[in-house]
Amino acid sequence: MNRQSQSAVMFLLGAALLHAGSTDLYLRYVKEGLRPLLLASGVVLIAAALATVWYERRRARAAATEAHAHPEPRISWLLLLPLLALILVAPPALGSYSALRSGTALQKPYVYGALPAADPAPLSVIDYASRAAYGHGRSLHGRTVRVTGFLALDHSGAPYLVRMALNCCAADAQPVKIALTGELPPVLRPDAWLEVTGTYTPRMTHDPVNNGPIPYLKVTAARPVPVPHDPYDESWNN
Amino acid sequence: MAITEDAPPGAEAGPAGEPGGPGSRRLSSPLVLTLILLLAVLAQSPIRGLLGTPLMQSWMTVFVAVTVQALPFLVLGVLLSAAIAVFVPPAFFARALPRRPALAVPVAGIAGAVLPGCECASVPVAGALVRRGVTPAAALAFLLSAPAINPIVLTATAVAFPGRPEMVLARFLASLLVACAMGWLWQRLGRTDWLRPPAHGAHEGATKGEAFWNSVRHDTVHAGGFLVLGAMAAATLKAATPADWLRTAAGNPVFSVLALAVLAVLLSICSEADAFVAASLTQFSLTAKLVFLVVGPMIDLKLFAMQAGTFGRTFALRFAPATFALAITGAVVTGTVLL
Numbered sequence: 001m002n003r004q005s006q007s008a009v010m011f012l013l014g015a016a017l018l019h020a021g022s023t024d025l026y027l028r029y030v031k032e033g034l035r036p037l038l039l040a041s042g043v044v045l046i047a048a049a050l051a052t053v054w055y056e057r058r059r060a061r062a063a064a065t066e067a068h069a070h071p072e073p074r075i076s077w078l079l080l081l082p083l084l085a086l087i088l089v090a091p092p093a094l095g096s097y098s099a100l101r102s103g104t105a106l107q108k109p110y111v112y113g114a115l116p117a118a119d120p121a122p123l124s125v126i127d128y129a130s131r132a133a134y135g136h137g138r139s140l141h142g143r144t145v146r147v148t149g150f151l152a153l154d155h156s157g158a159p160y161l162v163r164m165a166l167n168c169c170a171a172d173a174q175p176v177k178i179a180l181t182g183e184l185p186p187v188l189r190p191d192a193w194l195e196v197t198g199t200y201t202p203r204m205t206h207d208p209v210n211n212g213p214i215p216y217l218k219v220t221a222a223r224p225v226p227v228p229h230d231p232y233d234e235s236w237n238n
Numbered sequence: 239m240a241i242t243e244d245a246p247p248g249a250e251a252g253p254a255g256e257p258g259g260p261g262s263r264r265l266s267s268p269l270v271l272t273l274i275l276l277l278a279v280l281a282q283s284p285i286r287g288l289l290g291t292p293l294m295q296s297w298m299t300v301f302v303a304v305t306v307q308a309l310p311f312l313v314l315g316v317l318l319s320a321a322i323a324v325f326v327p328p329a330f331f332a333r334a335l336p337r338r339p340a341l342a343v344p345v346a347g348i349a350g351a352v353l354p355g356c357e358c359a360s361v362p363v364a365g366a367l368v369r370r371g372v373t374p375a376a377a378l379a380f381l382l383s384a385p386a387i388n389p390i391v392l393t394a395t396a397v398a399f400p401g402r403p404e405m406v407l408a409r410f411l412a413s414l415l416v417a418c419a420m421g422w423l424w425q426r427l428g429r430t431d432w433l434r435p436p437a438h439g440a441h442e443g444a445t446k447g448e449a450f451w452n453s454v455r456h457d458t459v460h461a462g463g464f465l466v467l468g469a470m471a472a473a474t475l476k477a478a479t480p481a482d483w484l485r486t487a488a489g490n491p492v493f494s495v496l497a498l499a500v501l502a503v504l505l506s507i508c509s510e511a512d513a514f515v516a517a518s519l520t521q522f523s524l525t526a527k528l529v530f531l532v533v534g535p536m537i538d539l540k541l542f543a544m545q546a547g548t549f550g551r552t553f554a555l556r557f558a559p560a561t562f563a564l565a566i567t568g569a570v571v572t573g574t575v576l577l
Contacts, residue, residue, distance in 0.1 A: 001267045001271075001459070002266070002267045002268070003455070004267075004268050005267040005268050005270075005271045006455060006459045007455070008268070008271060009271070009459065010455065010458060010459065013309075013462075017306070017309065020306065026306065028299065028303075029299065029302050029303035029306045029307070030303060030306055030307045034307065034310065037310035037311075037314075038306070038309075038310055040310065040313075041309055041310040041312075041313035041314070044313050044317065044454075045313065045458070048451055048454045048455050048458060051447075051451035051454075051455075052451060052452075052455045055448050055451060055452070073459065073460045073463060073547075075460065075463030075464060075467070075547065076459035076460060076462065076463040077463070078463040078466040078467060079459060079462050079463055079466055080271075080274060080275075081301075081466055081470075082301070082302055082305040082306070082466055082469070084278050085298055085301065085302050086302055086306070088278060088279070088282055088285065088286075089285070089286060089289060089298060091289075091295050091298040091299040091302060092295060092299065093299065094296055094299055094300075095292070095295075095296075096292075097292035097293065097295070097296050098296045105518045107517070107518065107520070110400065167510075167511040167514040167515070168307060168507070168508045168510055168511030168514075169303040169304060169306070169307035169508065169511070170299050170300055170302075170303035171300050171303050171304050171307070171472065171473075171476060171505065171506070171507055171508075172505075172507050172508075172511045172512075172514065172515050174515070174518055209485075210484075210485060210521070211485070212520075
């Protein structure tokens with residue numbers, strides 16, 4: 001790859017990073033806090049591309065017969081792969097396939113905050129699951145809760161409501177699962193996002209992958225919702 | 239090399255999988271580039287159809303995620319290394335580091351604490367240090383310690399293991415210990431001809447500005463290519479590793495240490511996030527988790543590819559296994575004493 005092509009690839013890569021960082025696209029792959037760094041590195045890549053073109057032109061004008069033959073690394077062609085993947089395919093955030101392959105990452109919380117006053121109380125998947133699994137639902141009794149996540153169906157067809165928890169990028173994302181029972185919609189499609197309203201039930205099961213606890217939620221109503229702004233739960237970051 | 243054999247899924251990711259075949263000598267690379275981009279745009283829908291399976295989709299998501307996450311840190315490291323190569327005179331390092339290499343190693347190891355970021359940034363910086371005349375033993379100690387002992391990573395470790403400050407201390411001490419041990423080992427046994435001589439012309443230029451941007455360009459496309467290779471390997475293993483072998487390994491203390499060491503290499507997680515993953519491996523002992531935290535930032539698939547790119551394959555094939563073995567030993571010793 002000669003220097004003109006290198007600068008073209010750097011320019012496109014920088015533009016792709018700027019595009020991903022200025023829309024919500026980057027949230028499918030990395031945490032929200034990385035955004036300033038993504039935008040800055042996009043700008044640096046574009047600047048490096050422009051500088052390369054400028055110095056090349058100046059050099060071509062100054063002396064046409066400079067030693068221009070030294071080989072440039074072939075490995076740089078590989079940079080086209082993430083570029084094409086990001087621009088043409090833009091793969092979706094991790095979904096039910098990854099969620100069923102890894103065990104629930106639920107951990108014992110240190111404190112249970114007060115439930116939100118609203119009725120039904122809006123809770124995250126992690127929040128409901130840890131209150132139900134480790135607090136024996138004490139903080140949930142007599143309350144209706146509302147939880148948002150995507151659907152995953154295991155091989156026997158049992159439905160789970162899942163949210164992937166993320167620390168840095170999708171490579172370290174781990175699922176937290178709630179098993180659903182009660183009044184479910186007649187047709188369940190994996191990866192569909194649902195807003196589920198329901199109540200606590202003491203029933204529990206265990207994840208076949210890592211034996212982690214999966215509490216149940218007794219559903220009273222469920223409605224499809226669009227994919228949220230950030231498909232991952234990043235509350236573990238702070 | 240094992241890494242290139244893991245690459246085939248990438249060949250399906252686009253027609254660009256074959257980097258310039260032998261017959262392309264006569265084609266100019268801008269032409270090839272235009273053709274590839276044009277073909278990819280034209281063949282969009284068949285490519286998407288091919289990649290529609292859940293397995294391929296999650297492979298691509300992880301691949302793109304690892305690359306996108308690492309690129310900003312790579313760019314940061316590349317800028318720093320270009321600045322070192324162009325604006326810092328070699329005399330500075332001669333004055334800043336103790337003359338005796340045996341002393342320069344721990345000083346460089348501790349200096350790793352000032353490079354905030356993850357491991358992708360430290361490889362080009364260490365490369366620039368070697369080119370700038372720093373003794374390789376000290377530069378390697380810096381390479382290994384920087385991603386593990388900087389304040390951001392240590393804070394993340396403290397957050398991931400609340401109520402266990404000894405974990406942070408153990409990670410700091412074990413990483414520093416292993417980095418210095420590797421430096422001293424290189425000083426005794428290492429040979430300069432294992433290191434690839436720096437690419438000719440890549441870091442030169444008529445003016446300082448030209449030299450700076452020349453170095454940025456060269457390091458970005460070069461190390462970036464290896465980063466992509468590593469990301470493909472990591473995504474393949476993440477998609478292919480069965481999760482239940484971890485549960486079987488957790489029961490045996492020796493197996494559990496080895497299993498988490500191998501997992502750290504395979505997963506290639508950014509060192510700022512690995513503490514959270516370690517904390518979620520609840521079946522494992524604290525010492526095994528410490529092994530995961532010490533091995534990961536020093537050697538993983540992505541790092542191996544980048545080290546092979548910067549210092550040469552001869553070097554990486556010797557350096558990586560030695561680092562792996564020493565990192566496990568250092569972490570187990572520290573874990574036995576402290577945890």
